[in-house]
Amino acid sequence: MPDVVLLAAGQGSRLRPLTHDRPKSMLVAAGQPVLHHLLTDLAALGVQDVVLVTGHGHEQLQSFVGDGTRFGLSVRYVRQAKQLGPGHALLQARPQVRSQEFVVLPVDAWYAPEVLAHLLDNEGCALLQVDDSRSGRHGVPVVRGEEVLDLEPAGSEGGRASGGAYRLHQRIFEALERHEFRLRESVRNDIQRHGGWRAIAVPPRAYLDIIEVRDLLDLHSRLLEAVLPDIEGTVDEGAIVTGQVRIGKGSRIRAGTIIEGPAVIGEHCDIGPGAILEGGTAVRNHVRVQPFTLLSRCIVGSNVEVGSHVRIQRAYVDRGTVIGSGVHIAGGSGSIVGADARLGDDAKVSPDGVVGRGATVAPGRTVSHVPDGGMAV
Numbered sequence: 001m002p003d004v005v006l007l008a009a010g011q012g013s014r015l016r017p018l019t020h021d022r023p024k025s026m027l028v029a030a031g032q033p034v035l036h037h038l039l040t041d042l043a044a045l046g047v048q049d050v051v052l053v054t055g056h057g058h059e060q061l062q063s064f065v066g067d068g069t070r071f072g073l074s075v076r077y078v079r080q081a082k083q084l085g086p087g088h089a090l091l092q093a094r095p096q097v098r099s100q101e102f103v104v105l106p107v108d109a110w111y112a113p114e115v116l117a118h119l120l121d122n123e124g125c126a127l128l129q130v131d132d133s134r135s136g137r138h139g140v141p142v143v144r145g146e147e148v149l150d151l152e153p154a155g156s157e158g159g160r161a162s163g164g165a166y167r168l169h170q171r172i173f174e175a176l177e178r179h180e181f182r183l184r185e186s187v188r189n190d191i192q193r194h195g196g197w198r199a200i201a202v203p204p205r206a207y208l209d210i211i212e213v214r215d216l217l218d219l220h221s222r223l224l225e226a227v228l229p230d231i232e233g234t235v236d237e238g239a240i241v242t243g244q245v246r247i248g249k250g251s252r253i254r255a256g257t258i259i260e261g262p263a264v265i266g267e268h269c270d271i272g273p274g275a276i277l278e279g280g281t282a283v284r285n286h287v288r289v290q291p292f293t294l295l296s297r298c299i300v301g302s303n304v305e306v307g308s309h310v311r312i313q314r315a316y317v318d319r320g321t322v323i324g325s326g327v328h329i330a331g332g333s334g335s336i337v338g339a340d341a342r343l344g345d346d347a348k349v350s351p352d353g354v355v356g357r358g359a360t361v362a363p364g365r366t367v368s369h370v371p372d373g374g375m376a377v
Contacts, residue, residue, distance in 0.1 A: 002120060002167070003102040004047050008035070009055030009080040009089045010108060014212055017338035017357040017372055018318055023057035025107040026064065027216060027316075028299055030223035031246070031264035031282045033064065034107065034210065037223060041113045043072040045120055051096045053089045055080040086164070087183035091176045101125075104166045110219050111165060112206035119167045125190065125197045127151070128163030130207045138164035139184040141199055148197035151188040163207055169194075213316055213334035220299055221280050224262035233265065239272065243279065256291075266302070284319070298331070307345070315349075324363065329353075338372065 012024030019027070025035035042050065050073050054061050058079055068075030078092045090104060103119045105111065111128075119126060127148060129141055139162045142150040151162065166187065171194075175186035191197050208219050227244045233251030235241055241253065243261025250268040253259065257272030265271065266285035275289050280297035283289070287300055290308040298312050301319035306312070310323055314331025317323070318338050324345035329335055332351025337343070341355050344363030349355060356372035367376045 001046050001048060001099075003049045003051060003097050003099045004042060004120075005051045005053065005090060005093045005097060005102055005104045006035075006038070006107050007053050007086050007089045007104065008061060008107040009053050009083055010106075012056070012108065015210075015216070015336075017354070018213070018316060018336060019056075020338070020357050020372065021057070022060050023054070023107075024210065026057060026060055028282070028284060028301065029216060029220040030227065031266060031284065034110070034216075034219070035061070035064070037110070038105070038107060039065065039068070039071040039073060041111075041116060045113060045117055047120065048074055049098065050075045051078060051093045052076070053078045053080055053093050055083050055089070085181060085183070087176050087179075087181035087186060090183065091173060091181060094173045097170065101167060101169055104168055106164045108210050109164060110208040110210065110222075111163075112203075115165075115200065115202055115206050118200045119165065122167075122198075124167070125169055125194075126167040126200055127187070127197065128165050128202050128207065129160040129199050130163040130202045130209075131160060131204050132163075132207065132209045138162040139187070143199045146198050146201075148191055148199050151184055151191060153184070160201070163202060163209075213336050216316065217297065217299070217314055217331075217334050220282065221297065224264065224280060224282065227262045227264060229261070233267075233269075236273075248285070290325070298329075301339070318357070341370075 008025050012019035026033045065075050076096045080089045080092050137154045139151040141148050175189050179185040229244050230246045232249045233247040235253045236255045238255035239253045239257045241259045245259050245261040245263050247265045248267035251265050252270050254272035256274040259277045260279045264282035269287045271289045274291040276294045278296040281295045283300040284302040286303045289306045292308050293310040296313045299316045303320050305322045307325035310327045312329045315329045315335040320340040323343045326346040327343050329349040330351045335349055335353045337355045338357035340358045342360045346364045347361045348366040350368040353368045355370045358373045359370040360375045362377040365376045370376050
Protein backbone atom coordinates (compact mmCIF):
# COMPACT_ATOMS: atom_id res chain seq x y z
CA MET A 1 0.00 0.00 0.00
CA PRO A 2 1.48 3.39 -0.98
CA ASP A 3 2.08 6.25 1.43
CA VAL A 4 -0.51 9.02 1.32
CA VAL A 5 0.51 12.68 1.46
CA LEU A 6 -2.22 15.04 2.63
CA LEU A 7 -1.75 18.71 1.73
CA ALA A 8 -3.34 20.71 4.54
CA ALA A 9 -1.29 23.90 4.64
CA GLY A 10 -3.65 26.35 2.91
CA GLN A 11 -5.43 29.36 4.40
CA GLY A 12 -9.00 28.71 3.21
CA SER A 13 -9.54 32.45 2.74
CA ARG A 14 -12.89 32.11 0.95
CA LEU A 15 -14.34 30.40 4.00
CA ARG A 16 -13.54 33.26 6.38
CA PRO A 17 -14.51 33.88 9.14
CA LEU A 18 -14.77 30.12 9.72
CA THR A 19 -11.08 29.62 8.91
CA HIS A 20 -9.83 32.63 10.85
CA ASP A 21 -8.37 30.47 13.60
CA ARG A 22 -8.35 26.98 12.12
CA PRO A 23 -7.53 25.15 8.89
CA LYS A 24 -10.29 24.36 6.42
CA SER A 25 -9.98 20.63 7.10
CA MET A 26 -11.05 21.21 10.73
CA LEU A 27 -14.43 22.64 9.72
CA VAL A 28 -17.30 20.33 10.60
CA ALA A 29 -19.52 18.39 8.21
CA ALA A 30 -22.02 15.75 9.37
CA GLY A 31 -20.86 16.12 12.96
CA GLN A 32 -17.10 15.63 12.44
CA PRO A 33 -14.21 17.65 10.98
CA VAL A 34 -13.68 17.15 7.25
CA LEU A 35 -10.26 15.65 7.98
CA HIS A 36 -11.85 13.03 10.26
CA HIS A 37 -13.93 11.71 7.36
CA LEU A 38 -10.90 11.49 5.06
CA LEU A 39 -8.67 9.72 7.58
CA THR A 40 -11.45 7.26 8.44
CA ASP A 41 -11.96 6.41 4.77
CA LEU A 42 -8.23 5.95 4.17
CA ALA A 43 -7.89 3.61 7.14
CA ALA A 44 -10.88 1.57 5.96
CA LEU A 45 -9.15 1.12 2.59
CA GLY A 46 -6.03 -0.32 4.21
CA VAL A 47 -3.76 2.72 4.25
CA GLN A 48 -1.18 2.62 7.04
CA ASP A 49 1.23 5.53 6.50
CA VAL A 50 0.14 9.15 6.11
CA VAL A 51 2.30 12.26 5.78
CA LEU A 52 0.38 15.38 6.80
CA VAL A 53 1.75 18.65 5.43
CA THR A 54 0.52 21.49 7.63
CA GLY A 55 0.80 25.26 7.77
CA HIS A 56 -2.06 27.46 8.96
CA GLY A 57 -3.47 25.85 12.12
CA HIS A 58 -0.61 23.36 12.52
CA GLU A 59 -1.14 23.00 16.28
CA GLN A 60 -4.86 22.24 15.92
CA LEU A 61 -4.24 19.60 13.28
CA GLN A 62 -1.53 17.87 15.29
CA SER A 63 -3.63 18.00 18.45
CA PHE A 64 -6.64 16.48 16.65
CA VAL A 65 -4.85 13.76 14.67
CA GLY A 66 -2.00 12.95 17.05
CA ASP A 67 0.09 10.03 15.82
CA GLY A 68 -2.93 8.66 13.96
CA THR A 69 -3.46 5.67 16.24
CA ARG A 70 -7.11 6.40 16.95
CA PHE A 71 -7.77 6.26 13.20
CA GLY A 72 -5.72 3.08 12.75
CA LEU A 73 -2.97 5.02 10.94
CA SER A 74 0.63 6.09 11.42
CA VAL A 75 0.84 9.84 10.80
CA ARG A 76 4.05 11.80 10.26
CA TYR A 77 4.11 15.61 10.05
CA VAL A 78 5.82 18.15 7.84
CA ARG A 79 5.32 21.88 8.29
CA GLN A 80 5.27 24.34 5.38
CA ALA A 81 6.47 27.52 7.08
CA LYS A 82 5.53 29.77 4.16
CA GLN A 83 2.48 29.10 2.00
CA LEU A 84 4.15 28.91 -1.43
CA GLY A 85 1.62 26.69 -3.15
CA PRO A 86 0.83 22.96 -3.32
CA GLY A 87 4.01 22.05 -5.20
CA HIS A 88 6.18 23.60 -2.51
CA ALA A 89 4.05 21.90 0.17
CA LEU A 90 4.53 18.54 -1.52
CA LEU A 91 8.29 19.02 -1.79
CA GLN A 92 8.48 19.51 1.99
CA ALA A 93 7.16 15.95 2.38
CA ARG A 94 10.05 14.39 0.45
CA PRO A 95 12.07 13.19 3.48
CA GLN A 96 8.99 11.47 4.94
CA VAL A 97 7.74 9.62 1.83
CA ARG A 98 9.00 6.04 1.95
CA SER A 99 7.13 4.24 -0.84
CA GLN A 100 8.32 4.44 -4.47
CA GLU A 101 4.85 5.52 -5.57
CA PHE A 102 2.57 7.55 -3.34
CA VAL A 103 -0.83 9.25 -3.40
CA VAL A 104 -1.26 13.03 -2.97
CA LEU A 105 -4.59 14.40 -1.75
CA PRO A 106 -5.36 18.07 -1.11
CA VAL A 107 -7.61 18.12 1.95
CA ASP A 108 -9.67 20.98 0.54
CA ALA A 109 -11.64 18.46 -1.52
CA TRP A 110 -13.70 15.36 -0.76
CA TYR A 111 -13.23 12.07 -2.56
CA ALA A 112 -15.64 9.14 -2.38
CA PRO A 113 -14.02 5.92 -1.08
CA GLU A 114 -14.23 4.28 -4.52
CA VAL A 115 -12.17 7.15 -5.99
CA LEU A 116 -9.54 6.77 -3.28
CA ALA A 117 -9.46 3.03 -3.96
CA HIS A 118 -8.64 3.66 -7.65
CA LEU A 119 -5.63 5.77 -6.67
CA LEU A 120 -4.44 3.38 -3.98
CA ASP A 121 -4.87 0.00 -5.64
CA ASN A 122 -3.68 0.52 -9.23
CA GLU A 123 0.04 0.93 -9.88
CA GLY A 124 1.41 3.68 -12.11
CA CYS A 125 0.99 7.45 -12.17
CA ALA A 126 -2.56 8.74 -12.36
CA LEU A 127 -4.72 11.83 -11.97
CA LEU A 128 -8.41 12.52 -11.49
CA GLN A 129 -10.80 13.99 -14.06
CA VAL A 130 -13.73 15.84 -12.48
CA ASP A 131 -16.75 17.83 -13.64
CA ASP A 132 -16.28 20.81 -11.31
CA SER A 133 -14.87 23.51 -13.58
CA ARG A 134 -13.53 25.45 -10.57
CA SER A 135 -11.01 22.66 -10.17
CA GLY A 136 -9.47 23.82 -13.43
CA ARG A 137 -6.91 25.67 -11.30
CA HIS A 138 -5.14 22.28 -11.15
CA GLY A 139 -5.02 22.12 -14.95
CA VAL A 140 -7.05 20.45 -17.70
CA PRO A 141 -5.89 16.95 -18.74
CA VAL A 142 -5.69 16.03 -22.42
CA VAL A 143 -6.87 12.41 -22.54
CA ARG A 144 -7.12 9.73 -25.22
CA GLY A 145 -9.14 6.83 -23.94
CA GLU A 146 -7.77 6.52 -20.40
CA GLU A 147 -4.25 7.71 -21.26
CA VAL A 148 -3.16 11.20 -20.20
CA LEU A 149 -1.25 12.97 -22.98
CA ASP A 150 -0.80 16.41 -21.40
CA LEU A 151 -1.93 18.68 -18.57
CA GLU A 152 -2.84 22.09 -19.96
CA PRO A 153 -3.12 25.33 -17.95
CA ALA A 154 -6.25 26.38 -16.06
CA GLY A 155 -8.85 27.93 -18.35
CA SER A 156 -7.99 25.77 -21.34
CA GLU A 157 -10.88 24.82 -23.59
CA GLY A 158 -12.19 21.31 -23.72
CA GLY A 159 -11.99 18.36 -21.35
CA ARG A 160 -12.83 17.81 -17.73
CA ALA A 161 -10.67 19.46 -15.08
CA SER A 162 -8.00 17.82 -12.95
CA GLY A 163 -9.13 17.20 -9.39
CA GLY A 164 -5.68 17.96 -7.95
CA ALA A 165 -5.20 14.46 -6.53
CA TYR A 166 -2.50 12.20 -7.96
CA ARG A 167 -0.67 8.93 -7.73
CA LEU A 168 2.97 9.95 -8.24
CA HIS A 169 6.44 8.46 -8.51
CA GLN A 170 9.33 9.65 -6.32
CA ARG A 171 10.92 11.26 -9.39
CA ILE A 172 8.30 14.06 -9.14
CA PHE A 173 10.40 15.67 -6.39
CA GLU A 174 13.26 16.32 -8.81
CA ALA A 175 10.79 17.80 -11.29
CA LEU A 176 9.42 20.13 -8.60
CA GLU A 177 12.93 21.44 -7.95
CA ARG A 178 13.51 22.01 -11.68
CA HIS A 179 10.18 23.79 -12.14
CA GLU A 180 10.31 26.09 -9.11
CA PHE A 181 7.73 24.11 -7.15
CA ARG A 182 5.03 24.44 -9.86
CA LEU A 183 3.05 21.22 -9.46
CA ARG A 184 1.15 21.35 -12.76
CA GLU A 185 4.34 21.99 -14.73
CA SER A 186 6.09 19.16 -12.89
CA VAL A 187 3.26 16.72 -13.60
CA ARG A 188 3.15 17.84 -17.23
CA ASN A 189 6.89 17.28 -17.54
CA ASP A 190 6.58 13.76 -16.12
CA ILE A 191 3.75 12.92 -18.53
CA GLN A 192 5.81 14.05 -21.50
CA ARG A 193 9.08 12.41 -20.42
CA HIS A 194 7.82 9.11 -18.99
CA GLY A 195 4.26 8.59 -20.24
CA GLY A 196 2.11 5.82 -18.85
CA TRP A 197 -0.20 8.17 -16.98
CA ARG A 198 -3.83 7.17 -16.67
CA ALA A 199 -6.94 9.26 -16.11
CA ILE A 200 -9.50 8.27 -13.49
CA ALA A 201 -12.89 9.59 -14.58
CA VAL A 202 -14.74 10.58 -11.41
CA PRO A 203 -18.57 10.36 -11.32
CA PRO A 204 -20.34 13.64 -10.42
CA ARG A 205 -21.27 12.72 -6.84
CA ALA A 206 -17.91 11.14 -6.02
CA TYR A 207 -15.92 14.38 -5.74
CA LEU A 208 -16.51 17.81 -4.23
CA ASP A 209 -14.15 20.79 -4.28
CA ILE A 210 -14.56 22.67 -0.98
CA ILE A 211 -14.07 26.32 -1.89
CA GLU A 212 -17.06 28.21 -0.46
CA VAL A 213 -19.56 27.60 2.32
CA ARG A 214 -22.08 26.19 -0.16
CA ASP A 215 -19.59 23.41 -0.93
CA LEU A 216 -19.17 22.62 2.74
CA LEU A 217 -22.95 22.47 3.20
CA ASP A 218 -23.29 20.24 0.14
CA LEU A 219 -20.64 17.88 1.52
CA HIS A 220 -22.40 17.94 4.88
CA SER A 221 -25.68 16.84 3.25
CA ARG A 222 -23.94 14.13 1.25
CA LEU A 223 -22.15 12.66 4.28
CA LEU A 224 -25.30 12.71 6.37
CA GLU A 225 -26.86 10.24 3.94
CA ALA A 226 -24.57 7.57 5.41
CA VAL A 227 -25.38 8.28 9.07
CA LEU A 228 -26.46 5.17 10.98
CA PRO A 229 -29.20 5.49 13.64
CA ASP A 230 -27.67 5.52 17.12
CA ILE A 231 -29.44 7.00 20.14
CA GLU A 232 -27.23 7.24 23.22
CA GLY A 233 -28.99 10.24 24.75
CA THR A 234 -32.49 10.59 26.21
CA VAL A 235 -35.62 11.03 24.09
CA ASP A 236 -38.55 12.20 26.23
CA GLU A 237 -42.02 10.78 25.82
CA GLY A 238 -43.85 12.85 23.23
CA ALA A 239 -40.74 13.61 21.17
CA ILE A 240 -40.60 12.16 17.64
CA VAL A 241 -37.35 10.91 16.09
CA THR A 242 -37.59 9.41 12.59
CA GLY A 243 -35.10 8.18 10.02
CA GLN A 244 -31.31 8.08 10.31
CA VAL A 245 -30.60 10.07 13.49
CA ARG A 246 -27.57 9.90 15.77
CA ILE A 247 -27.91 11.36 19.28
CA GLY A 248 -24.82 11.57 21.47
CA LYS A 249 -24.28 10.80 25.15
CA GLY A 250 -25.82 13.16 27.66
CA SER A 251 -28.14 14.83 25.14
CA ARG A 252 -31.84 15.28 25.83
CA ILE A 253 -34.62 15.61 23.26
CA ARG A 254 -37.59 17.15 25.04
CA ALA A 255 -41.31 16.46 24.56
CA GLY A 256 -42.93 17.80 21.41
CA THR A 257 -39.63 18.03 19.53
CA ILE A 258 -39.49 16.52 16.04
CA ILE A 259 -36.21 15.34 14.54
CA GLU A 260 -36.24 14.08 10.96
CA GLY A 261 -33.21 12.19 9.70
CA PRO A 262 -30.65 12.27 8.44
CA ALA A 263 -29.47 14.33 11.39
CA VAL A 264 -26.74 14.30 14.02
CA ILE A 265 -27.01 15.59 17.60
CA GLY A 266 -23.72 15.71 19.49
CA GLU A 267 -23.07 15.13 23.18
CA HIS A 268 -24.67 17.03 26.07
CA CYS A 269 -27.16 18.95 23.92
CA ASP A 270 -30.59 20.12 25.10
CA ILE A 271 -33.20 20.32 22.33
CA GLY A 272 -36.76 21.67 22.76
CA PRO A 273 -39.45 21.25 23.86
CA GLY A 274 -41.34 21.72 20.64
CA ALA A 275 -38.30 22.30 18.40
CA ILE A 276 -38.09 20.97 14.83
CA LEU A 277 -34.86 19.70 13.32
CA GLU A 278 -35.36 18.85 9.68
CA GLY A 279 -33.21 16.48 7.63
CA GLY A 280 -29.71 17.67 6.84
CA THR A 281 -29.14 19.22 10.27
CA ALA A 282 -26.23 18.55 12.61
CA VAL A 283 -25.42 20.18 15.92
CA ARG A 284 -22.08 19.55 17.62
CA ASN A 285 -21.67 19.34 21.43
CA HIS A 286 -23.16 21.37 24.32
CA VAL A 287 -25.78 23.06 22.12
CA ARG A 288 -29.02 24.45 23.59
CA VAL A 289 -31.98 24.82 21.21
CA GLN A 290 -35.00 26.45 22.83
CA PRO A 291 -38.71 25.80 22.09
CA PHE A 292 -40.42 26.29 18.72
CA THR A 293 -37.18 26.73 16.81
CA LEU A 294 -36.66 25.29 13.31
CA LEU A 295 -33.26 24.11 12.09
CA SER A 296 -33.01 22.91 8.49
CA ARG A 297 -30.00 21.73 6.42
CA CYS A 298 -27.53 23.51 8.67
CA ILE A 299 -24.37 23.00 10.72
CA VAL A 300 -24.28 24.28 14.30
CA GLY A 301 -20.96 24.27 16.18
CA SER A 302 -20.30 23.49 19.83
CA ASN A 303 -21.38 25.66 22.77
CA VAL A 304 -24.07 27.50 20.80
CA GLU A 305 -27.20 28.96 22.40
CA VAL A 306 -30.23 29.16 20.10
CA GLY A 307 -33.29 31.05 21.38
CA SER A 308 -36.95 30.26 20.85
CA HIS A 309 -38.90 30.80 17.61
CA VAL A 310 -35.65 30.89 15.60
CA ARG A 311 -35.36 29.76 11.95
CA ILE A 312 -31.94 28.70 10.64
CA GLN A 313 -31.82 27.35 7.10
CA ARG A 314 -28.76 26.30 5.07
CA ALA A 315 -26.17 28.01 7.22
CA TYR A 316 -22.98 27.30 9.18
CA VAL A 317 -23.30 28.70 12.71
CA ASP A 318 -19.89 28.53 14.35
CA ARG A 319 -19.01 27.65 17.95
CA GLY A 320 -19.78 29.87 20.93
CA THR A 321 -22.48 31.88 19.15
CA VAL A 322 -25.52 33.23 21.00
CA ILE A 323 -28.69 33.59 18.93
CA GLY A 324 -31.60 35.48 20.42
CA SER A 325 -35.28 34.61 20.11
CA GLY A 326 -37.05 35.20 16.82
CA VAL A 327 -33.83 35.36 14.77
CA HIS A 328 -34.09 34.30 11.11
CA ILE A 329 -30.98 33.15 9.24
CA ALA A 330 -32.00 32.58 5.62
CA GLY A 331 -29.20 30.64 4.05
CA GLY A 332 -29.66 31.05 0.31
CA SER A 333 -26.77 29.04 -1.13
CA GLY A 334 -25.08 29.30 2.29
CA SER A 335 -24.82 31.80 5.14
CA ILE A 336 -22.14 32.04 7.85
CA VAL A 337 -22.34 33.17 11.45
CA GLY A 338 -18.80 33.32 12.86
CA ALA A 339 -17.59 32.09 16.24
CA ASP A 340 -18.68 33.98 19.36
CA ALA A 341 -21.07 36.24 17.44
CA ARG A 342 -24.13 37.67 19.19
CA LEU A 343 -27.45 38.06 17.36
CA GLY A 344 -30.14 40.00 19.22
CA ASP A 345 -33.82 39.08 19.32
CA ASP A 346 -35.64 39.24 15.95
CA ALA A 347 -32.44 39.98 14.00
CA LYS A 348 -32.27 38.68 10.43
CA VAL A 349 -29.34 37.51 8.32
CA SER A 350 -30.05 37.85 4.60
CA PRO A 351 -29.55 34.92 2.19
CA ASP A 352 -25.80 34.29 1.66
CA GLY A 353 -25.06 36.71 4.50
CA VAL A 354 -21.93 36.67 6.65
CA VAL A 355 -21.74 37.70 10.30
CA GLY A 356 -18.11 37.88 11.35
CA ARG A 357 -16.29 36.31 14.25
CA GLY A 358 -17.16 38.08 17.51
CA ALA A 359 -19.60 40.42 15.74
CA THR A 360 -22.78 41.81 17.34
CA VAL A 361 -26.13 42.35 15.63
CA ALA A 362 -28.65 44.48 17.53
CA PRO A 363 -32.24 43.29 18.06
CA GLY A 364 -34.44 43.72 15.02
CA ARG A 365 -31.61 44.49 12.57
CA THR A 366 -31.42 42.89 9.12
CA VAL A 367 -27.85 42.39 7.92
CA SER A 368 -26.03 40.91 4.94
CA HIS A 369 -22.43 41.45 6.05
CA VAL A 370 -20.90 42.33 9.41
CA PRO A 371 -17.07 42.19 9.67
CA ASP A 372 -15.16 40.38 12.40
CA GLY A 373 -15.68 42.20 15.67
CA GLY A 374 -18.16 44.57 14.01
CA MET A 375 -21.42 45.92 15.38
CA ALA A 376 -24.72 46.38 13.52
CA VAL A 377 -26.84 48.62 15.76
